[in-house]
Amino acid sequence: MSDTMLVDQVTRALAEHCDAATMREVEARRFPRQAWDALAPMGLRLALVPEDQGGAGLGLETAAELFMALGHHGAPVPLAEDMVAAMLFAASGLEVPEDGVLTFAAAGGTVPWGAFATRVATVHGRRLHILAGGIANGRASISGEPRDVIEHATTLAEVTLPESFGDGSARSLTALIRAAQIAGALGAILALAVDYANTRVQFGRPIGRFQAIQQQLAEFAEESACASVAARSAARAADKRGLAGAAFEIGCAKIIAGEAAGKCAAIAHQVFAAIGITEDHSLHHFTRRLWSWREEGGTERFWAQRIGAEAQARGGAALWPDITARDEGIAP
Numbered sequence: 075m076s077d078t079m080l081v082d083q084v085t086r087a088l089a090e091h092c093d094a095a096t097m098r099e100v101e102a103r104r105f106p107r108q109a110w111d112a113l114a115p116m117g118l119r120l121a122l123v124p125e126d127q128g129g130a131g132l133g134l135e136t137a138a139e140l141f142m143a144l145g146h147h148g149a150p151v152p153l154a155e156d157m158v159a160a161m162l163f164a165a166s167g168l169e170v171p172e173d174g175v176l177t178f179a180a181a182g183g184t185v186p187w188g189a190f191a192t193r194v195a196t197v198h199g200r201r202l203h204i205l206a207g208g209i210a211n212g213r214a215s216i217s218g219e220p221r222d223v224i225e226h227a228t229t230l231a232e233v234t235l236p237e238s239f240g241d242g243s244a245r246s247l248t249a250l251i252r253a254a255q256i257a258g259a260l261g262a263i264l265a266l267a268v269d270y271a272n273t274r275v276q277f278g279r280p281i282g283r284f285q286a287i288q289q290q291l292a293e294f295a296e297e298s299a300c301a302s303v304a305a306r307s308a309a310r311a312a313d314k315r316g317l318a319g320a321a322f323e324i325g326c327a328k329i330i331a332g333e334a335a336g337k338c339a340a341i342a343h344q345v346f347a348a349i350g351i352t353e354d355h356s357l358h359h360f361t362r363r364l365w366s367w368r369e370e371g372g373t374e375r376f377w378a379q380r381i382g383a384e385a386q387a388r389g390g391a392a393l394w395p396d397i398t399a400r401d402e403g404i405a406p
Contacts, residue, residue: 077136080116084140087112088147094356096150101218101359105190109151110175118153122161123170129160138254138309142302145258148359149219152177152187154251159195162243166202166233180244184213188222197235197244204231215366217359240318247317249324249371250308253331256367257301259360260338264298266357267291267345281345290341297334304330311400322384322400325377332368339364 091112099106122137123129141154152175159176163169170176174192179185181198188194189210196203208227215221235243268291271282281287308327311320339361343350350357368374385393 077132077139080121080132081136081139081143083116084113084118085143085146087116088143092147092150094148094359097148097218097356097359100150100220101214103189103212103214103220105175106150113151113153119156119160119176120170122157123164127164127170129164129170133313134250134309135306135313138250138305141251141254142258142261142305145255145260145363146262148259148262148363149255152190154255155186158247158251159193162195162197162202162235163204165239166231166235168204168231168233178244178247180248183244184221185210185224187220188224189220193230194224194227199241200235200237200239200243202231202233202235203229206230215370217362217366219363219366238316238318240316240321242321243317245372246312246321246324247371249328249377250305250312252367252371253301253308253324253327254305256331256335256364257298257305259364259367260294260298260301260334263338263342263357263360263364264291264294266360267294267342271345287345290345294338294341297338301327301331301334322381325372325381328372329374329377329381332374335364335368 088109091109092106096106096109117130118140120129121132121140122134123131125131137157140157144151144154155177156175159178160170162178163171163176171193175187175190176193176195177185177187177191178195178197179188181196181203185191185194188208189212192206194205194208196205205224205227208224210220210222210224213221213223240246268282271287271291272280274281282291304327308320308323311323314320317324342357342361346355346357349355385396388396
């Protein structure tokens with residue numbers, strides 16, 4: 075199966091089994107079993123595992139397309155976390171579990187979907203700890219997604235990740251996932267906003283015919299496109315140079331996605347007005363996820379400070395050569 079066919083297959087499954095009701099189910103701390111069971115038989119857990127270890131050997135660039143598809147439907151299942159956790163298992167030479175739910179997090183941080191995971195991969199620097207049997211304390215993000223603190227867990231394994239992952243691999247992987255999910259969610263929100271603007275009549279005509287609304291939606295479309303391009307570029311860089319070598323592109327993608335999340339959520343709620351925050355409408359499920367995801371994997375401020383500090387350390391004369399070398403796929 076080609077990468078494009080796989081993305082199309084996942085997109086169709088998400089469209090069929092995931093909707094606003096699924097997101098409400100997650101926010102009520104019920105595992106979305108129907109959606110998970112529809113995706114599990116596709117073998118996506120092993121998508122990022124090398125072929126010589128029994129996986130599909132796909133790259134993060136293809137995975138980013140899957141993450142965007144997840145974001146387009148509100149990421150109602152822990153598929154991204156499961157795939158990346160399996161990749162961490164394999165990269166460390168560990169056998170990937172066949173059943174249950176996998177997830178990962180930076181050591182000491184909250185664990186996405188921790189309450190439902192049978193194995194949790196926690197990363198501290200390049201040290202990978204595999205945990206099981208912990209007690210989840212029931213925390214959630216602003217979007218209502220499970221973000222647990224695991225206590226009293228049993229350590230099943232402790233290994234070291236390859237050098238290409240770098241010391242901040244958990245943050246970088248989370249940033250890449252969230253940037254792609256934000257990009258996917260922006261596409262879904264834009265489609266909702268355009269449809270609403272073309273059907274909501276005010277002063278005798280659809281509000282989408284008013285220049286002010288058109289200008290807002292055009293800005294939304296621009297921000298959405300930039301976020302998608304940045305996420306794809308970051309994933310491609312990670313495939314070429316590893317996570318440590320692609321920190322610049324990943325940070326840029328997270329900054330662009332985070333800024334877009336703020337601007338576009340504001341525009342969407344202006345277009346929809348009060349109806350967008352009602353319980354029955356799907357908009358607030360998406361925008362609350364945007365606000366949550368922009369905080370995970372490093373905020374815009376965190377990545378901007380890091381990129382700026384590295385640029386200052388290398389000196390102004392190196393800035394343009396560094397950027398153009400990266401564009402050619404050469405690490406500075």
